[in-house]
Amino acid sequence: MAPTVKVLTSEVVVPAEETPAGSIWLSNLDLAARRGYTPTVYFFRPNGDPGFFAADVVKGSLARALVAFYPLAGRFGVDGATGRVQVDCTGEGAVFVTARCDYALDELMREFVPCRQMRDLLVPPTPAPNPPCALLFVQVTYLRCGGVVLALSMHHSVCDARGAAHFLETWASIARGDDADANANAPVPPCFDYRLLAARPGPARAVLYDHPEYKPEPEPAVVDAGAGASDDYASAIIVMSKAQVGALRARCPGASTFRAVVALVWQCVCRARALPPEAETRLYSMIDMRSRLDPPLPPGYFGNAVVRTSVSATAGELVGNPIGYAARCALAATSQGDDYARSLVDYLEGVDAMNLPRSGISRAHLRAISWVGMSLYKADFGWGAPAFMGPALMYYSGFVYVMNAAEKEGALALVLSLEPETMPEFRKVFAEELASLEVL
Structure with a gap:
């Protein structure tokens, strides 16, 4: 019988403190990113701690991480004047799910490959990635052996893999109880000034390369087009x-x-x-x-x-x-x-x-x-x-x-x-x- 997952809780986690309101302009690279969610998984071995990945600890540290990364608590929006997509900093929060699965970690690691079955098992479902969707979905899945799978599904229009790693490192640091002021290796604060990647003003604008990667791919000339x-x-x-x-x-x-x-x-x-x-x-x-x-x-x-x-x-x-x-x-x-x-x-x-x-x-x-x-x-x-x-x-x-x-x-x-x-x-x-x- 294929392993199954039972959802225990599903709620929305809001930032632990009041966060800036308003909208954030997105750069052309944000607009050109794949329109959808990027699902990633992290497998953790049990360590004998009775508080191992306790939901209140994970949820509380997520709420504090959303203070620094407040756009992730917002919603994908649209500028009414231009029709350009943006991030609306509403503070509505991230979706947080806990679940239980009858996999053991070693079994999961032997069988896991990225595929729809594993995504559906371990990652919370996400809506169509269009305004006014939420930007971050999290699931903590408790395994039969006591291990845990932490899954994130983050809207790609908000950040790339490096940015997602930065968020996770900050969240983990908060969960560990690190003192950011005393820790020289603490994650740096996030920067949301996306106008650093704005196009140059009209006279200075210069397209010096062809950029075929951003154009429709022609049908292959030699390889069978049916494949x-x-x-x-x-x-x-x-x-x-x-x-x-x-x-x-x-x-x-x-x-x-x-x-x-x-x-x-x-x-x-x-x-x-x-x-x-x-x-x-x-x-x-x-x-x-x-x-x-x-x-x-x-x-x-x-x-x-x-x-x-x-x-x-x-x-x-x-x-x-x-x-x-x-x-x-x-x-x-x-x-x-x-x-x-x-x-x-x-x-x-x-x-x-x-x-x-x-x-x-x-x-x-x-x-x-x-x-x-x-x-x-x-x-x-x-x-x-x-x-x-x-x-x-x-x-x-x-x-x-x-x-x-x-x-x-x-x-x-x-x-x-x-x-x-x-x-x-x-x-x-x-x-x-x-x-x-x-x-x-």
């Missing part, structure tokens, strides 16, 4: 050891860990899909521009500060060359700076940024996102760091997240989705590549 983007996918979590990551980087001189890993995944995906040598394959990525802008954004910038980028090659070029070639291609897709970001913001000023194409990608392509560096230990609510964290759902086939592996120093976890018929061959090809790294 285009699909909601049907198989997902997997694959761990690379510290030694394997080091050996791979040694084969990709000058490449970052993310670029080296993505290069290997991209190459193996082309092989598993048996793409014709002349087929174009495109690597899409999302780049955090906070530190790349001139001047950089404030450390606590909470909105969407990522831009979509891409680079293309033929399948024959990727498969027929050493891995360093694919890594150099990945570098070309992930090295953009201030001029690129400002060009994109200016470009979005001239299009309908609220209705950009947001569908999946052709099965010839791959989308890779880095969550490396989002430290799991900072999600310690006082009862220990998570045993796992990751997305609860993959949106379509051809998606890969690269992140730090929990409880394994220096290791990486790859969370990916592929066509169901492609995944077995990918696992085989990728395992062979990992084995070859181990003998170097």
Whole structure:
């Protein structure tokens, strides 16, 4: 029998203190973000504390976190004069659910992959992501063994993954009882000045790049057009050891860990899909521009500060060359700076940024996102760091997240989705590549 969840409570948690009212203008990057909620899960092992993830402690610390992150207690709104979406700081609160599940943590960790079944089991349901919807949904699920799953579903128009991690780190710090004034490592206050990413005034506006990632994708010319983007996918979590990551980087001189890993995944995906040598394959990525802008954004910038980028090659070029070639291609897709970001913001000023194409990608392509560096230990609510964290759902086939592996120093976890018929061959090809790294 499949595990089931029983909802215990469902309520709205409001900020613990009065918060600023009014509306917050959203940047073009916020408008261009995927219109929907991003569901993530955090698995925690029981630690013997009778107060482990007590609902009143979690709920009380959430109320205090919403004081600093008050937009999350608001609602998605619309400027009546311009029709532009915005955040209305109403202080109405976040949805907070507690539930009980007959999974044990070890069973869950063996079976978990991001998919609709797991999302529906562990993440609270969300409404259509349109005004006047709530922006944050939280669920605490108590497992049979005493462990806990904490799930968040946050509206993507409000912030990106880095911003969501910032909120969670602040919430966890409050739950631990940290003294923010005395703790040098306390999370910095959030910054909601999204006009830092406003388009330049008319005469100064300059679109210097093409930005194809924000335009409808043409039908593939070589790969069978009937095998285009699909909601049907198989997902997997694959761990690379510290030694394997080091050996791979040694084969990709000058490449970052993310670029080296993505290069290997991209190459193996082309092989598993048996793409014709002349087929174009495109690597899409999302780049955090906070530190790349001139001047950089404030450390606590909470909105969407990522831009979509891409680079293309033929399948024959990727498969027929050493891995360093694919890594150099990945570098070309992930090295953009201030001029690129400002060009994109200016470009979005001239299009309908609220209705950009947001569908999946052709099965010839791959989308890779880095969550490396989002430290799991900072999600310690006082009862220990998570045993796992990751997305609860993959949106379509051809998606890969690269992140730090929990409880394994220096290791990486790859969370990916592929066509169901492609995944077995990918696992085989990728395992062979990992084995070859181990003998170097």
